[in-house]
Amino acid sequence: MWFWFGVAALFLLLEMATGTFYLLLVALGLAASGTAAYAGLSLVWQIISGLAVSLVGLVALHRYRQSKGQVPTQSNPNVVQDIGRSVIVDAWDENGQVRVFYRGANWSARIDAGQPAQPGEHYIQAVQGLTLILRPGRYPASDTRH
Incomplete structure (x- = not known):
């Protein structure tokens, strides 16, 4: 017992x-x-x-x-501190990928599915492994995450 x-x-x-x-x-x-x-x-x-x-x-x-209705962990801002943060993209390659400078280091990034690959300000939509998934513009939930 x-x-x-x-x-x-x-x-x-x-x-x-x-x-x-x-x-x-x-x-x-x-x-x-x-x-x-x-x-x-x-x-x-x-x-x-x-x-x-x-x-x-x-x-x-x-x-x-x-x-x-679980939100996937890689795109949940309550779990991943990087969601919603801004990065600047100078130019995308032909595969929709780029290296961006974020938090003091160069990161691999790719454009989110269905989003236009254009230069300018993007926000982090998700993090998959060591790759940032980006969307153009500012984070829609709040402007205070920058």
């Missing part, structure tokens, strides 16, 4: 270090297994109860995230 609760506490500490909800679900499942052990159920039922609680939590978390 104490083994389940000890491992649950370990996963809870790991959850606090990572900030995902998945390790929390594992910790809740382990706590359910510990509760089943405390109730005197066999090892098989302890494992089944832990798996059931973890899976129910996973399904609930998945449905909750789907209902929120």
